[in-house]
Amino acid sequence: MTTPLHLTAEPLLSVNNLTHLYAPGKGFCDVSFNLYPGEVLGIVGESGSGKTTLLQSISARLAPQQGSVIYNNGQAAAQSLYDMAESDRRRLLRTDWGVVHQHPMDGLRRQVSAGGNIGERLMAVGERHYGDIRQKASQWLEDVEIPVSRIDDLPTTFSGGMQQRLQIARNLVTHPRLVFMDEPTGGLDVSVQARLLDLLRTLVVEMQLAVVIVTHDLGVARLLAHRLLVMKQGQVVESGLTDRVLDDPHHPYTQLLVSSVLS
Numbered sequence: 001m002t003t004p005l006h007l008t009a010e011p012l013l014s015v016n017n018l019t020h021l022y023a024p025g026k027g028f029c030d031v032s033f034n035l036y037p038g039e040v041l042g043i044v045g046e047s048g049s050g051k052t053t054l055l056q057s058i059s060a061r062l063a064p065q066q067g068s069v070i071y072n073n074g075q076a077a078a079q080s081l082y083d084m085a086e087s088d089r090r091r092l093l094r095t096d097w098g099v100v101h102q103h104p105m106d107g108l109r110r111q112v113s114a115g116g117n118i119g120e121r122l123m124a125v126g127e128r129h130y131g132d133i134r135q136k137a138s139q140w141l142e143d144v145e146i147p148v149s150r151i152d153d154l155p156t157t158f159s160g161g162m163q164q165r166l167q168i169a170r171n172l173v174t175h176p177r178l179v180f181m182d183e184p185t186g187g188l189d190v191s192v193q194a195r196l197l198d199l200l201r202t203l204v205v206e207m208q209l210a211v212v213i214v215t216h217d218l219g220v221a222r223l224l225a226h227r228l229l230v231m232k233q234g235q236v237v238e239s240g241l242t243d244r245v246l247d248d249p250h251h252p253y254t255q256l257l258v259s260s261v262l263s
Contacts (some may be wrong), residue, residue, distance in 0.1 A: 010072060012037050012178060012210050013022070013058065018067035020057050021234065025040035028054045028234040031067075038208040038218040042225030042242065044215060050234035051214045052182055058212065059099055059180040060089040073177070094124040098171030104163035108170065114141065117170045125174050140169040144199060145252045161192035165199065172203060181213040185220055197223055218226070218261050222246055230254045 002088040011034035028050035035041050043051045056062035058069050060081055069081040073096060081089065093099060101107040108117050116138040119127075125156060127133050138148045144165035146158075155163050164184065171179060184200065185193040201224060215221055221228055221242060228245045230238040230253065238251040249255045 010111070011035060011070075012039075012072055013212075014070040014072075014078075015058055016068045016070070018054070018057060018064045018069065020053055020062060022053075024172045025233055026050075026053075028057075028231070031229075033229060033236075033239070035178075035212060037208055037210050039227065040204060040209075040211040040213060040225045042213050042215060042221040042228045043230055043231060044218060044221050045231035046216060046257075047164070048233075049231040051231050054231070055180055055212060055214045057184055058095065060093060061099075071178075077182055084254075094121070095174055098174075098176045098179040100164075100167055100171055100179065100181040100184050102186045103157065103168040104160070107167040108163065110156055110237050111154065113152045114146065114155055114158070114166055117155060117166060118173050121170055121174050136173060137169075140173050141166075143203075144169045159192075161188055161196065164188065164196060168199070168203070173208065175207065176209070176227075178210045178212075181211060183215055183217075185215075185217065200224060218246060218257065230257070 013035040014042065015033050016032060017030045019027075019029045021029060026048075031054055033041065043054065047052050053062065054249055057064045063082055070078050071081055071092070072078040099107060109120065112120065115134060115137040118140055119133045122133050122136060134151075138151060141148050141151060146162055146165055146169075150158070156167060185196055197220065203209065204224065211224070213221070213224055226244045228239060228242050229236050230245065230251065232253045238245060238249065238254045245254060246258055249258050
């Protein structure tokens, strides 16, 4: 993926010496990086490398044991995420941030219609007019290629691919500044994955989203991410621009990951 157009000197998110170990060799240790507006950072590695636990910590869902996460909302002084009140962190996740789960029903309300799932996010940022909310929900269903005729259907009646696209619409309708994605194409068949990746790439570029995406799929990482962190047993063993890391890996573990994909 090409370099983002609007990298600035001011990071949107700064992760400093972050650690969370819940058992020997389980979790992650001493991770640091900056994320800039409009940038997509991929975190890759095998299952058990600590990448999902790291994502939970930097997205305000799992308090680290040490280190800090600093968020710059562009409106006031940068804030330390875990110095905020819990209510403020929850508000971030409802408004300024989005989280796209691997299993879409983890990010959707089962007993709320497709339109209602999108509408709830709009209400969280102050929308109250029913007609406006329904119109915006309809537009987003179109944008993610879900028939508007399904607006009143429950997400449990959707296919896995449609559920994932609905979860994306729910998260992006409020135009968040930062989105966290955990294996967003996991469990989908190849043709559905391809359509979803095309959609994600388009939305990321059009909305100039900052994204942190966790994936074990290096093809997904190459398509979406500007930069990569490669994790092994809770440690970042290599980082850099995506094309450099995948085309000229320096660490033996990264070389093994890349060669296993190519072989």
